[in-house]
Amino acid sequence: MLEIKSAQWRGGVWRDPGTGVCWLLVAGLAKGDHQDVDDFYVQIKRQDEQGKPERWLPSEADVRILKRETAAHLRTEWELGIQFELLNGLRAIHDGGTYLFDVDHILPGKGRIASVEISIVQERPVSGNADGEHFVPTDDIVVEFMPRS
Incomplete structure (x- = not known):
């Protein structure tokens, strides 16, 4: 997972090797000098310790929505052309x-x-x-x- 930073905001991006699509899997605020229970890094560490980081991966519903959005974008660009x-x-x-x-x-x-x-x-x-x-x-x-x- 790649880390994305913007001010206090943090994001975890994963690139699907099969499609090349980049997914924002997790997002949150870096706060409390990484001691706050709601801190982005604390949340990731907690999930990693529970052995459940795969819950962040795109679901079948996410993939279906991406296909629909991609098709709609393609059609709109074609019509505008x-x-x-x-x-x-x-x-x-x-x-x-x-x-x-x-x-x-x-x-x-x-x-x-x-x-x-x-x-x-x-x-x-x-x-x-x-x-x-x-x-x-x-x-x-x-x-x-x-x-x-």
Whole structure:
């Protein structure tokens, strides 16, 4: 276990050799010149003397929660990446044009799952028609999704 210090706070971090994940296993305050019953080091020593330091290791529930949090983070980053690419495309063609980008699988190395093409055509009439109607400038925006198998 690695010791982490911040002011009076202490933490014990363990790196899981199988996954490389660092777990904060125990935390507390260093106080009372390490004589206080609630002192971080006194608590660790007491657990070590009782032969129960394994109680600090991550439980099956902890591992399940980590998997869910990792999946949620991966999905959020993937979605934000697509939104960022879409924003870049709209900025590049806001005066008209076409922008094409690829959407990769959420898992790295799994390849492309789709291409997206955004087109903007500006409609800018010079004047009204013979009946005196006035035309309003518009932008036609087309978004085309081309999925891959």
